[in-house]
Amino acid sequence: MNRFQLIEQIQTKKSFLCVGLDIDLEKVPEVFLKEEDPIFEFNKMVIDQTQDLCVAYKPNTAFYEVYGSKGWDSLQKTIEYISDKHLIIADAKRGDIGNTSGRYAKAFFETMGADAITVAPYMGSDSVKPFLDFDDKWVILLGLTSNKGSQDFQHFQDEKGKKLYEKVLKTSATWGSIDNMMYVVGATHPQQLKEIRELLPYHFFLVPGVGAQGGKLNEVADAAFNNDCGLLVNSTRGIIYAGGPSEGYEQRIRAAAQELQSEMASYF
């Protein structure tokens, strides 16, 4: 999916919602556990309930790898089930020496068919660039993450007060373009989100941390919504576990996504 197609979807759906698909089998309704592939069946239900309300899905690979090759199959099937009207983000946080990053790019963009992959910046340019060699595919580089540990190194600063995450954003933006790079910027830092929008006015930001992690949608939109929207706001636990264990879970999951989408619609 290219930038034009993504913006088209956002405007049509009046939504910049990304639904995280990080399935914990201990938290899904019991009825799914009887299925041959419970993760895929649960994902299918979530996708059916939310696809008109969101523009992206983001499965995190950890929640599939924990089940070995069976989990990897569930991930593959999930990605195949998602329509081409959604940006499919493999939240994998990969990154390695060039030769190896090239393999990861092939794994996620070709074998798996994802549109985008999250990448960790620590190893620098040659660990990121191999992901940029694919048409209509995206690197979503970690900028300022939503977790507490983001304080440990991302705020490390030079003699002029420039922080590591600012250096990462500014340097890496020269490796690609607004057509193939986005950044992860956590919703838990609205003030920094605003400053980062000034630094990178045109890039899309993938914003995790709304909901369970404490970030607020209105603060995120006020800080970083731009002319093309420029935002993908992710919610995982607040949607996929909104259904609870008992009957009627489909409607409750849909309602949780609908609530976020309705709030998003007010920005168009």
Added chain:
Amino acid sequence: MNRFQLIEQIQTKKSFLCVGLDIDLEKVPEVFLKEEDPIFEFNKMVIDQTQDLCVAYKPNTAFYEVYGSKGWDSLQKTIEYISDKHLIIADAKRGDIGNTSGRYAKAFFETMGADAITVAPYMGSDSVKPFLDFDDKWVILLGLTSNKGSQDFQHFQDEKGKKLYEKVLKTSATWGSIDNMMYVVGATHPQQLKEIRELLPYHFFLVPGVGAQGGKLNEVADAAFNNDCGLLVNSTRGIIYAGGPSEGYEQRIRAAAQELQSEMASYF
């Protein structure tokens, strides 16, 4: 495998060799391509030829993920084939928010049965600590990597001249101990390797970059060999592709590992 057992293996074998298992099917002898699981069969042959000469094996997940769930099966079978006399390192460079890192830890230490996993430090303490909650398992954190891109961010420095990789090493060393943390320090930086050994006198370092990437074994050992050895020096392409495509590849692979082990023996 715990620290005591690792050191015992090193002293018995007079070796601190780690063999990288990053299989590219375009580079293996044709005879393997006829097998049902060519990657596993090739790995099996490499392991048979090298197991008395090395103390660790390090499959890099990218080279398996590129084949989807089939590749994940090959990785699982490879890990099961390796004896308990070797440290099994999943070179995965993972790291995510705490909840998710916990899933990765389960995936690699429990589902897959690896002894150690490489982890990227960018997301800080809560992305690393979940990996430290497992007995006799290891985090191998990226410190100073062997690639050119290590210059981009790892050398970012504060007003006192302290570099990011030094900050990462010093801060993260307080999260675990010499019994459950090691560091990746590239062989391509012998001078820094020496300084890092002064900073962390007792930790094991996993040193990639010998061979194809230009690092030299004697420079690594001179810079960082300590009383317990304290080193795992990795060679991948220099061993697994030493056999070439034609008959006699087993002997040539063994000879390549033997050459490194013989040089290593002189340090005991």
